[in-house]
Amino acid sequence: MTNTTIELESEALAVAIHEFQVATPGLQTCALVYGVAYPQLYRELRQWLGQDMADQRLSLIFDAHSEDRRDQYGPYLVRIAPGASKPASLLTKLARCCVDDFRGVSFLFSQLPLGDLVAGLRERLDVTCDDRSEWQMKFFDTRSLAVLDRTLSVEQRRAYSCLVNEWWYIDRYGSLRRITGDNATTDSYCGPLELNEQQAVSFIDAGLADSVLHSLSLTDDDLLAIFDARTRYRICEEALAGASEDERNSALLLADRVREAMLSAQERSERA
Numbered sequence: 001m002t003n004t005t006i007e008l009e010s011e012a013l014a015v016a017i018h019e020f021q022v023a024t025p026g027l028q029t030c031a032l033v034y035g036v037a038y039p040q041l042y043r044e045l046r047q048w049l050g051q052d053m054a055d056q057r058l059s060l061i062f063d064a065h066s067e068d069r070r071d072q073y074g075p076y077l078v079r080i081a082p083g084a085s086k087p088a089s090l091l092t093k094l095a096r097c098c099v100d101d102f103r104g105v106s107f108l109f110s111q112l113p114l115g116d117l118v119a120g121l122r123e124r125l126d127v128t129c130d131d132r133s134e135w136q137m138k139f140f141d142t143r144s145l146a147v148l149d150r151t152l153s154v155e156q157r158r159a160y161s162c163l164v165n166e167w168w169y170i171d172r173y174g175s176l177r178r179i180t181g182d183n184a185t186t187d188s189y190c191g192p193l194e195l196n197e198q199q200a201v202s203f204i205d206a207g208l209a210d211s212v213l214h215s216l217s218l219t220d221d222d223l224l225a226i227f228d229a230r231t232r233y234r235i236c237e238e239a240l241a242g243a244s245e246d247e248r249n250s251a252l253l254l255a256d257r258v259r260e261a262m263l264s265a266q267e268r269s270e271r272a
Contacts (some may be wrong), residue, residue: 013176014087014095014154017107017168021082026166027109027183029080029118031094034140035064035072037104038097042072043144049078059118061140075140077121079114084142098170106142106169111185117121119187120163126192129200137193142169143210144203152201156193163187173230208254209236215255216262223262235261 020152037043043059057079064074080091098105110117113198114172127135131155138144161167161181171177195203213236217224219267224232239261240254247253 001220003011003101003111003190004133007036009174010092010096010099013099014092016176017080017081017091017095018087020109020143020166023166025082025110027111028114029082029091030108030114031078031098031102032061032106032108032121033076033078033097033141034104034142035074035148036141036205037101039066039071039073042076043070045078046177057114059114061118061121066192071087072234076119076166077108077114077118102170102172102174103143106140106145106167109165110163110165110181110185111165111183112163117163118190123189123191123192127195128192129195130197131200132258133200134192135195138233143172143206145169145179146171147203149177151199152193158182159189160193163191165176172233207231209240212236212240212251212254212258219255220262223259223266226266227262232263235265 017029021027033041045058059077060072061075061077061172063072065072067187078090080094081088083089084093094105094107098107102146110119112120124139125136127137129135138149139148148160149157158181161179162184164179164181165183167179167181169177169179210233213224213232227235236258239258240248243254249256
């Protein structure tokens with residue numbers, strides 16, 4: 001994606017959020033930032049918003065700071081006040097981050113005060129499965145949001161998303177997605193989130209393509225560099241969909257299958 005494209009898309013996202021802010025003045029707008037995607041952003045925001053954390057503009061979901069405590073790898077919320085007649089500069093900055101790395105930023109619109117929203121998100125971190133395993137739900141990585149939205153039951157989804165009016169994120173294909181909540185004034189959710197075996201498998205399978213692409217990045221980075229991120233994922237996803245049971249039980253066989261699919265895609269591109 002070129003810098004010009006990023007600017008155009010981030011401007012459109014910022015305008016859409018600003019228009020939603022104007023249309024829903026009773027809601028608070030917050031960006032949920034995944035520090036792994038932008039470890040230095042927390043430091044920049046602290047300098048921008050001021051060091052006093054008591055004013056409830058910047059709040060950690062949990063702390064995962066660097067050794068010098070200046071960079072932040074954990075998730076945190078940033079409250080974004082609406083601009084008067086155009087998107088606020090803070091919104092513009094965070095919209096660009098969102099478009100630049102789709103994993104890293106999502107936007108929540110809620111009636112809850114920032115402190116209650118932070119507490120509610122912390123309550124939603126814990127997951128238990130039928131086999132008694134325990135997970136952390138990484139809703140701050142937007143790749144998890146799509147799986148949550150399609151995997152939870154209607155009752156689970158309603159309870160899990162009740163703390164927001166809407167939750168916006170960009171999916172890995174560049175489309176803006178919106179999760180609709182109940183817009184509650186109080187959060188009644190009580191964790192942990194309980195997943196049955198089928199739901200747990202859905203989350204595991206959803207991470208398979210990223211896992212294979214990570215493995216290939218260590219051995220075939222030149223091949224991966226031929227394709228943009230969205231094309232890489234599409235090729236990988238299509239290749240994995242046709243994998244046999246034996247292949248699915250072997251990381252090496254899966255990597256070989258995706259590598260062959262990418263080589264075939266490269267050959268088709270060169271012949272075109």
